Amino acid sequence: MRIGELSARTDIPRRMLRYYEEQELIASTRAANGYREYAEETVERVAQIRELLDVGLPTRIIREILPCLGVPRVIRFPAPTPEMVGSLREELDRVQTRIDILTRHRDAMACYLDSVMAHDSGHQPNICVQ
Amino acid sequence: MRIGELSARTDIPRRMLRYYEEQELIASTRAANGYREYAEETVERVAQIRELLDVGLPTRIIREILPCLGVPRVIRFPAPTPEMVGSLREELDRVQTRIDILTRHRDAMACYLDSVMAHDSGHQPNICVQ
DNA sequence: GTGGACCTTCACATATATGCGAGGGTTCCA
DNA sequence: TGGAACCCTCGCATATATGTGAAGGTCCAC
Known part of the structure; x- marks a missing residue:
């Protein structure tokens, strides 16, 4: 096309x-x-x-x-060369790191939202430790 | 400082x-x-x-x-306003989407590497379907 | 009181992913 | 045969996150 x-x-x-x-x-x-x-x-x-x-x-x-x-x-x-495999492994690591960091921050945001909700409904706010 | x-x-x-x-x-x-x-x-x-x-x-x-x-x-x-909470929720969604996509591609990369390894050691290559 | 190490703002330069449009060739249909 | 709808390359413009440096003020130690 x-x-x-x-x-x-x-x-x-x-x-x-x-x-x-x-x-x-x-x-x-x-x-x-x-x-x-x-x-x-x-x-x-x-x-x-x-x-x-x-x-x-x-x-x-x-x-x-x-x-x-x-x-x-x-x-x-x-027919991947060893170099290709190696650099792919490195990229995989970097992608994994990205996922980990995003997950950590997502959890913090979610916890914050939970706390806001609890607060609204009159409960004690959660304490979120990352 | x-x-x-x-x-x-x-x-x-x-x-x-x-x-x-x-x-x-x-x-x-x-x-x-x-x-x-x-x-x-x-x-x-x-x-x-x-x-x-x-x-x-x-x-x-x-x-x-x-x-x-x-x-x-x-x-x-x-004292978060409802607007703040709403837009935070949207950001949370976007972050979650990012995590999902990265995770999917990470899995594909990992599966590819697994297959390469299996291939090297004389096994049948895996078929990875995302 | 002078030099060096720190700070200020401002401006210009780079890379990356984009948008926009000019100037010009191709294809096709009426 | 002419116009519409494609396609080409090229170049300039934008936003974002950066690097670099100029011109100048401040502070301290010798």
């Missing part, structure tokens, strides 16, 4: 699709007239990229972890 | 501390000579801000959720 269709199906501006390609997050072939041609899977891949960007990961990291988040959603074996 | 000490203790450049203040993430009083004066708790507060920034939250959101992540790490009741 061409860029217009991909844009319509993913709801991502053409400008951004070209940017993702420049960042090597997606690939395209070129038709004789120079138009980009995308494979069907690209739709799902773009959705994954959006999720990861929305969650705060920079393209640099997305580029690194995308190859193992295969599309369709079944993993492949592109 | 003054900005130099705060910078040394938090390992955040002075430039950034002034920026956080401009973004209303931290506060300071001014000495007679115009120098910023920080309270002791600011050290911990800056650490929280760093965590949240590192995790990908923008200052806009941090400003919103910081008040309920009290320093010291025990919550306070600054």
